Amino acid sequence: MPKKKQNLSYEEALSKLENILALLEKGDLSLSDSIEEFSKGVELYKYCYDLLNKAEGKVKLILDNGDDNFEEVEFNTNS
């Protein structure tokens, strides 16, 4: 699972989380299955949370130096 998770989009992860929730609410899983689903759910939550709240995004400016040579510099919003 952790390997596959890397490519999961936010909506995919959220809908997986909602599926797990529905499964647990139905309540007819075996104990070990339900523990596994629960920990999967917590992991998905963390994954979604990180997607939303990871470090402040960067704002960059592209400088075209010609000959397909591009440079990325910090963009100053006040300039």
Place this chain on the structure above:
Amino acid sequence: MEIRPFKVSEINQYIKRIFTGDLLLYDINIEGEVSNFKYHYNGNMYFTLKDDKSKLRCVYFNNNINDYVVLEDGMNVIVNGYISVYERDGVYQLYVRNIRKKGTGELFEAFEKLKKKLEAEGLFDLKYKKSIKFLPRRIGVATSSSGAAVKDIISVIKRRMPSTDIIIYPVLVQGEKAPDDICKAIKYFNSRKDIDLIIIGRGGGSIEELWAFNDEQLARTIFNSKLPVVSAVGHETDFTIADFVSDMRAPTPSAAGELVVPNVADLNYKLDLCLTSLISAFNQFMNKKKDELEHICSKLMTNSPTSIIDNNKQRLDMALKDLIKTINLNYNNKRSKLEYLGSKLDTLSPFAVLNRGYSMIVDENGNLIKSVENILINSTLNVILNDGKIKVKVLDKSR
């Protein structure tokens, strides 16, 4: 004979009739520069149209006015209307039917022509519109690096989803070189592998200033972009070819920010709700399992071998107790019965009579003699007394 002199009003009336009968003056387009523009409180507009040599008075009645063009002094316009005489002042003037800014007609025509052509080719078809990721992580923006548009886009995106990366490719947004610039930016973003969508745009301006976004080459570059393109050009009322061909049209640059990223606070709220439900569902599940377990456990305890042993032990104890009790009872019963019998035996014993002075007679075989009947004369009998016995001979018998 002299013709009688005309009154002023009569001659003005006559001239007016000549003007209105003229086919050319009846429906005419005149180009010139607006000057002396006055907006009368009753809604009529008065101005003078001029070129470098001459002037023409114009009146634009409010019932003809469309709000397509806002007039101001110095504006070059093409005016359509008819020329007639204002009798009261004895002046002729242009009565305006409509006005368009000079040049816009040609631009508009070119716009319509290109729009039709691209539409016929299918460039605007919905089936080609690429969907925009719900949560883009990195957004490419092609716009002027100075000016309000770029700041609006950044501030709205940062407010709604602070974790988004924004890559700005600075481009000219007006003038001849602008379309090329914007195409280059789109191609650049497509060459990177980490961009989720592209915003192209600029702030509001005149139709000429926005013209770069009506470029055919730009339209085709947008169409061929593998990444979804959002166009955010000018104001809500401005439509450009880029708007039609792009995957999403944002009415303004800041609206583009609103459209491309969701609001992080909303999503966090929903996500937290999801976690709370997950935990409570899991707890509920575990409690149910626990209850089941406890139930089974208590059932198990009542059926456990130790409890059977305990049970049986108790029964055994009870049985033993009962047994002892019964034995005791029996014994006591027997004893008292025995004693009773003993005493009874005592009283019934023949020997007891002997104590009182009676004696018993038995024959030689020990048989008790109760009658004289079978007793033979001269036979020997035994007389048993209290303290011994004597042997006697029968001498006689009688009845």
